Amino acid sequence: MxxxxxxxxxxxxxxxxxxxxxxxxxxxxxxxxxxxxxxxxxxxxxxDTAVTEAIKAQLDKLAFAHTGFLTSEPAEALADLLIAHAPGRLDRVYLVSGGSEATEAAIKLARQYWVEKGEPQRGRLIARKQSYHGNTIGALSAGGNEWRRAQFGPLLLDVSHIDPCYDYRYRAEGESPEAYGRRAADALEAEILRLGPETVMAFMAEPVVGATAGALPPAPGYFRRIREICDTYGVLLILDEVMCGMGRTGTLFACEQDDVAPDILCIAKGLGAGYQPIGAMLCTSDIYDAIAGGSGFFQHGHTYIGHPVAAAAGHAVVSAILDRxxxxxxxxxxxxxxxxxxxxxxxxxxxxxxxxxxxxxxxxxxxxxxxxxxxxxxxxxxxxxxxxxxxxxxxxxxxxxxxxxxxxxxxxxxxxxxxxxxxxxxxxxxxxxxxxxxxx
CATH class of the missing domain: 3.90.1150.10 (Aspartate Aminotransferase, domain 1)
Structure with missing residues (x-):
């Protein structure tokens, strides 16, 4: 048994x-x-022997060092490698143990950013229906899958959800893909205005929706318009590439194909390729500097963040993706x-x-x-x-x-x-x- x-x-x-x-x-x-x-x-x-050998070699050197006291060589190397290839102004890497931890960290960082900036009234998150961002309470709150949310409803945070960009179901007859992409994106502006722009901290979305909607890509121009709306109202853009990132869609970062860069980006799954549990949250220098120039302390953390063996595996995986x-x-x-x-x-x-x-x-x-x-x-x-x-x-x-x-x-x-x-x-x-x- x-x-x-x-x-x-x-x-x-x-x-x-x-x-x-x-x-x-x-x-x-x-x-x-x-x-x-x-x-x-x-x-x-x-x-994959290259990855398993990298894990073995790291175990022979160092298995664990708590990030409350020390950083490690593999964590630093993985962060450098990711930022060297990251889009836009992404500049810092927060290593975690999986996708839910990455999205949870992103939500909390977005909130603390506005607190550090002196705008504590910004606490509203907007996401999309038929999205999935993980199983922790914050991540599940951001997700828009009603079946996964239903029994935990009383525990969830108050997150607004707009319609997904779902060409097959929502594009009108005679409407061009580009016109539909614009219309779908404009739902974000309408929701920001309904809530009050001064209250909205971030918008979270998967560039290509994974488990909940089945590899659902955006319409042409959708994310460029989303980026424009976020910039107009000072809203942070969080992209969840936990499932669709790390080369899965044909570019290392999925958002590259839509010619946009987020303020915060989440990766996992393919980052470790199953050889170790690992995920990461990447953020821009602007967000990092707001924390560094304020309290200096991101009020978040897990015991196993930046785990040296997991980081060594992640570095080997990303190197394999790029070098091969x-x-x-x-x-x-x-x-x-x-x-x-x-x-x-x-x-x-x-x-x-x-x-x-x-x-x-x-x-x-x-x-x-x-x-x-x-x-x-x-x-x-x-x-x-x-x-x-x-x-x-x-x-x-x-x-x-x-x-x-x-x-x-x-x-x-x-x-x-x-x-x-x-x-x-x-x-x-x-x-x-x-x-x-x-x-x-």
């Missing part, structure tokens, strides 16, 4: 015992193609994956939308293509696809509630950057079979 508290008490998952490249192996010898990198984590695949040309490979393999998805599902009567960037792709399922009507949630389509795919030896990331937290189903794909053409074929073949089983 296991004493592990599992994610779901009604099922007993297989025991993972090994990993090689794009595959995981369980204790029965069954192999699984990791078509979603777990949860868009395993960007380098499994068993994997960002360019993501573009090439991502285009191949999309072509295969279009070929297999482009005319499928129950596939409404194929979307995403790079090796971050989403498939939205519908009951009727013409009306875009979703399946009845009681059918549990996403869950059935996950189960059928897993039985066939494919790990993918189906989710329900795509439209409003209750209705809609999608599948998220985020395979390792090293995926080969034959494995792309295997992924699409096994996913197609799983969808047939789920709809049958």
């Amino acid at each position: 296991s004493h592990i508290f599992p994610r779901h008490t009604k099922s007993a998952p297989p025991v993972a015992v090994g990993g090689e490249g794009c595959y995981l192996l369980d204790s029965t010898g069954k192999r699984y193609l990791d078509g979603s990198g777990g949860a868009a984590v395993s960007c380098l695949g499994h068993g 040309g994997l960002v360019d490979r993501v573009k090439v393999q991502g285009d191949k994956l999309m072509a295969r998805l279009q070929d297999r599902f482009g005319q499928h009567p129950h596939i409404g939308d194929l979307r995403g960037r790079g090796l971050f792709r989403g498939i939205e399922l519908v009951d009727d293509r013409d009306s875009k009507a979703p399946f009845d949630p009681s059918r549990g389509i996403a869950g059935k696809i996950k189960k059928a795919a897993f039985e066939a030896g494919l790990i993918c990331y189906p989710m329900a509630g795509t439209i409003d937290g209750r209705s809609g189903d999608h599948v998220l794909l985020a395979p390792p950057f090293i995926i080969e053409d034959a494995q792309l074929d295997e992924l699409v073949d096994k996913l197609s079979g799983a969808i047939d089983v789920a709809l049958g």
Whole structure:
């Protein structure tokens, strides 16, 4: 009998015992193609010796030093590497242990920034519906997925949520993508004015929405207009790249493709590629200087921030992504994956939308293509696809509630950057079979 508290008490998952490249192996010898990198984590695949050797070498030198007393060489090196490639004026790195910690730190930093600046009335956060920013109370408050929020409602912070930029569902007939992008972004200005600009501290969004909406990219010009609105009203822009960053969409930082830079940026998942738990919050020199020139103390922290072994792993992962040309490979393999998805599902009567960037792709399922009507949630389509795919030896990331937290189903794909053409074929073949089983 296991004493592990599992994610779901009604099922007993297989025991993972090994990993090689794009595959995981369980204790029965069954192999699984990791078509979603777990949860868009395993960007380098499994068993990367350069990363594991870096971890071993760091353990031989230093395992832990508390940042209340000391910094460490790998933490400094990782921060330098990230800032050397970061967009805009991002200049400082706050290392944490995962995505929820990164977004939580971002929210608290935004608040303290305004307090240090002498504007303590700025305490309102605006985010988007159908977003996901993590599971801690602050991060969950910022997230806009009603299913994930519902039972914790009494505990959550008062955060405003505007509509997502969701071309497939919200662009009007005859409206250009650019016009829709402008209209969707202008919802932020309307909400700022409704709340009172002097009360708003930040706007938080995922450049490409991950788990909750299925690799949902913005319309053209959307984030440029968002940046313009934030600048007009002095609102900080927080971009959550926990899932879509670190090369996943075809640039090291996802926001580069939209020609914007945030004031605060969050990364995790692909930063450690699963080899160590690590995340990071990056901020501009302006924000850092406000703290440094004021109290000097960011009133936040966790025991394991800046962990030397995790930082060494992160440095090895980012170096591998950059030095091996994997960002360019993501573009090439991502285009191949999309072509295969279009070929297999482009005319499928129950596939409404194929979307995403790079090796971050989403498939939205519908009951009727013409009306875009979703399946009845009681059918549990996403869950059935996950189960059928897993039985066939494919790990993918189906989710329900795509439209409003209750209705809609999608599948998220985020395979390792090293995926080969034959494995792309295997992924699409096994996913197609799983969808047939789920709809049958």
